[in-house]
Amino acid sequence: MDTHQTEQNDTVAVMLKKLSALWQQRAAVNQGPVHYADLEFDPAKHDFSASLLPFRDHEAWRSAPEELKSRCLSYAWGIYNLKTVYIECDVVTPACEDLIKVAPANSRNRDVIQDVMSQALLDEALHTRMSLLASNYIYARRGLAPLEFTAFNLVEWRRAVLASCNAEWERRLTRFAMACASETLITDYLKTMAEDAGIQSVCHRTTKTHAMDEWSHSSVFSFVATDLVHGLSQRERSYLRAVILKTVEMFANNEMGAWAKVFSMLEFPHAADILADTGRENEIGVYTGSVQALIARIGLDAPELASHGDALEVAV
Numbered sequence: 667m668d669t670h671q672t673e674q675n676d677t678v679a680v681m682l683k684k685l686s687a688l689w690q691q692r693a694a695v696n697q698g699p700v701h702y703a704d705l706e707f708d709p710a711k712h713d714f715s716a717s718l719l720p721f722r723d724h725e726a727w728r729s730a731p732e733e734l735k736s737r738c739l740s741y742a743w744g745i746y747n748l749k750t751v752y753i754e755c756d757v758v759t760p761a762c763e764d765l766i767k768v769a770p771a772n773s774r775n776r777d778v779i780q781d782v783m784s785q786a787l788l789d790e791a792l793h794t795r796m797s798l799l800a801s802n803y804i805y806a807r808r809g810l811a812p813l814e815f816t817a818f819n820l821v822e823w824r825r826a827v828l829a830s831c832n833a834e835w836e837r838r839l840t841r842f843a844m845a846c847a848s849e850t851l852i853t854d855y856l857k858t859m860a861e862d863a864g865i866q867s868v869c870h871r872t873t874k875t876h877a878m879d880e881w882s883h884s885s886v887f888s889f890v891a892t893d894l895v896h897g898l899s900q901r902e903r904s905y906l907r908a909v910i911l912k913t914v915e916m917f918a919n920n921e922m923g924a925w926a927k928v929f930s931m932l933e934f935p936h937a938a939d940i941l942a943d944t945g946r947e948n949e950i951g952v953y954t955g956s957v958q959a960l961i962a963r964i965g966l967d968a969p970e971l972a973s974h975g976d977a978l979e980v981a982v
């Protein structure tokens with residue numbers, strides 16, 4: 667092991683230990699339960715930031731009755747939380763479990779990685795619960811039938827890429843890459859709602875609490891990634907980089923399948939026009955910037971790594 671690598675290993679260990687210590691005070695899971703019944707509900711406030719809707723400028727949306735738009739925004743909160751639940755359960759949790767069970771190859775930081783990953787696992791279980799409670803609270807207060815939807819593009823694409831892997835190292839790297847990218851991108855995903863004090867307070871507060879945990883998770887995952895990258899061959903590094911970059915497209919996906927279901931539940935006028943005119947991805951530029959910074963931070967920005975993407979072109 668060369669001097670540079672030893673120094674980097676030590677930095678990873680120091681930073682992960684600091685993040686682990688911070689978790690004791692900072693993590694929402696250590697702050698006690700939130701009592702939703704105690705939170706103020708204002709029926710005049712929207713439940714979601716309209717600026718995040720991918721069809722916000724469409725004529726059919728703009729000319730719809732305000733009361734119908736308000737119900738759509740409640741469902742936007744439902745979609746947002748359901749997608750969050752899928753990201754937590756299907757994308758992040760399996761990668762935490764992988765690293766708790768087996769440390770990265772040649773890692774000198776096995777125990778601290780297990781420590782921070784088990785903390786993240788607890789956080790994600792709480793975020794799943796917060797998302798469920800906060801969306802069910804809004805459905806109940808608004809008298810709306812809960813949205814049932816399972817076919818999120820991010821999750822279907824992940825399943826398809828895993829099914830197309832030919833080796834266990836590819837499956838393990840795929841799970842880690844998608845989780846690592848998601849842990850960086852979820853901060854961007856939560857940012858607008860976390861900063862919008864004009865929306866329903868339960869929606870704002872839930873998202874803000876989640877965002878605070880995720881700022882820490884993005885550091886945890888990038889330090890673990892730095893450790894993991896050391897033990898990889900060039901081919902494996904190239905594969906990891908390709909999956910991380912591809913996850914951006916799936917993260918920014920507008921999930922119009924979920925919207926099709928909501929429009930049909932609400933009998934939204936001209937829904938077919940909105941669905942036909944709205945593209946697959948929204949705000950992709952925001953996510954691309956964050957993930958490029960991640961790639962550089964974890965040492966995957968060498969030009970020779972920029973070619974492997976064959977396994978990722980799986981249709982969803």
Ligand SMILES: [Fe+2]
Pocket residue numbers: 754789790793876879880
């Ligand atoms: Fe989370």
Ligand SMILES: [Fe+2]
Pocket residue numbers: 758786790849879880883
């Ligand atoms: Fe997280």
